[in-house]
Amino acid sequence: MNESFRAIPSVDTVLKSAAGLAAIDAYGRTEATARIRLVLDAERKSAREGRSLRDAEAVGALALSQLEASSVGSLRPVFNLTGTVLHTNLGRALLADAAVEAAAEAMRSAVALEFELETGKRGERDDHLRSLICDLTGAEDATVVNNNAAAVLLTLNTLAGHGGGAIVSRGELIEIGGAFRMPDIMARAGAKLMEVGTTNRTHEKDYKAALSQEGVALVLKVHTSNYRVEGFTKEVEAQTLAKLSAAAGVPLVNDLGSGTLVDLTRWGLRPEPTVGEAVREEADIVTFSGDKLLGGPQAGFIVGRKDLISAINRNPMKRALRVDKIRLAALEATLKLYRDPDRLAERLPTLRLLARKRDEIAAMANALKPHAVRAAGGLFQVEVVDCASQIGSGALPLDTLASVGLSFRPVDGSGSAIDRLATALRGLPVPVVGRIADGALILDLRCLEDTAAFAANLDRLSDGLA
Structure with missing residues (x-):
């Protein structure tokens, strides 16, 4: 036993x-020393159990590999092959x-x-985007916060934050991802929910009756972008609604959710x-949102009447919800x-x-099939199959886009084989995320x-499957 312990470097x-010096060069002496100590602790346990021991170079190599593994960030790039273009769990829009x-x-x-810079005085961060947004939308004024839920929250809190009534159709009381519900947002904003109509039918007379109270x-109109009632x-x-609201002397707030600035039919998509x-x-x-159909970073835009935007900007909550210089720069671009x-479709990844x-995607699938067969x-x-992609993030929920993909169906027909494959794909150097459907x-x-x-x-897939 003593002889074994003496063999530990x-x-x-x-x-x-050489491996130790490489670890110091890559991660610093403190990190390298701490990791080597952990590996040597494991070597002492091996000595007590009578197992073979590593020499100094092998210990250093193991410590270096562990440091490399721990240095990989958790926010890793992946191949999004789910068929959902704006995948909330995978970061939504890719930036131009x-x-x-x-x-x-x-x-x-x-x-x-x-x-x-012209006057040397303090400015406003909204100035970087205001004129751009107004030119593109025709609005009088604009401001931006960190996402659309924040935009709705801030607007409601400003205009109805002391128990003011907010009239909304029962069919528009949506729930967005993560179980965030419009009634909950309204309650947190300090607004009093005033439901009108029914789930499937709301009439002008319903709004008139509520406005008389x-x-x-x-009045809040919510675009039901993540479902459709037919x-x-x-x-x-x-x-x-705008005419009814104006006659009653109250503003109309229209929450578009996944807002778009252009007519999507130009590219063969359903109009939003x-x-x-x-x-x-x-x-x-x-x-409306910045990281959905607009194709930018996460943000929430508030556009409209100048006096109302001014009031929203004076709300103390605005500072807590504002965006930083990095996001402003990306939004402006x-x-x-x-x-x-x-040239928008060439330059904007989302579009x-x-x-x-479909034919372009099919050609790509056929070219990649030999790689997939070898990896399997x-x-x-492995087969080339037709797919139905979706836009995602609550946009055009029932619309699909003709696409093509690679299907992996287990030869033995077992569901466990599919789970192992999905795990192996996620374990690749660049994780691959697909979807499981119909036993494949x-x-x-x-x-x-x-x-x-x-x-x-x-x-590299065969390594993971092995």
């Missing part, structure tokens, strides 16, 4: 080994190159965030109400792309992925652009 000896470059420049440098502060239905259009349309329909305030709609043609190692039957694992290729990197990554 010292910390200093390991630090002087121009937005990435603008954000990186803002991170590297001091910037004139709240500083007027005391204490009404606003059949025997009725809703009151925003333009009609645009922010400009909502403004032209005379909503007093319109709120994203919005500028909309000035050139003819580019949504507008991809005979354990799975499907990799929908709509969101795949770097085929060479994906093929090289997939070639």
Whole structure:
């Protein structure tokens, strides 16, 4: 036993080994020393149990590999092959190159965030986006916060935050991801919920009756972007609500949720109400997201009447919900792309992925099939299959996009084999996330652009399956 313990190298000896020196160079002496001590503790346990021991170089190599593994960030890039373009759990919209470059420049440098270079006086961070948003939407004024839920919360708190009544159709009391419900947001904002109509039908007379009551502060219209009620239905259009609200002397707030600035039918997609349309329909305030159909970073936009935006900006909550210089830079660069709609689909990843043609995706799937067959190692039957992609993040929930993918079906027909495959795919150097359907694992290729990197990554799958 004593002889075994004497064979264990010292910390200093390991630090002087080639692997130890590499660990110091990569992670610093403190981190390297601490990790080597942990490995040596395990070696002492091995000595007590009579197992073979590592020499100094092997101990250093193990410590270095452990340091490398622990240094990998948890917010890892993945291949999103789920078929959902705007996948909330995978970060929603991919940013345009121009937005990435603008954000990186803002991170590297001091910037004139709240500083007027012309006058040398303090400025407002909203000034970087205000004119752009107003030009693109036709709104009088605009402000931005960290997401659309915050935009709705801040608006309701400003306009109805002391128990003021907020009239909303029962069919528009939505729940968004993470069990966040509109009634809960209204309660936290200090507004009093005034439901009108029924789940499937709300009439103009319902709003008129509610507007005749005391204490009404606003009318709220919510675009049901994450579900659709069909059949025997009725809703009151925003333009009609705007007239009713104006006659009653209260503002109309139109929450578009996944708002878009352009007509999507140009790229073969189903029409979604645009922010400009909502403004032209005379909503007093319109709120919408930045990281969904708009294709930018997470943000919540509030646009509309100048006096109401001014009141919203004076709300102390605004400071708690504001965005930083990095996000502002990325938003500005994203919005500028909309000035050139003819090249928007080339430059904006969200629109580019949504507008991809099935034939293009099919050609990619056929080219990648040999890699997939080789990676499957005979354990799975690999086929090129048609898929139905979806937009995601609550946008156009019933609409699908014709796509193509790779199907992995276990030869033995077992569900456990599919689970092992899904685990192995997530364990690749760049994790691959697909979806399981009808007894197979499907990799929908709509969101795949770097085929060479994906093929090289997939070639490592057999290691994980083994």
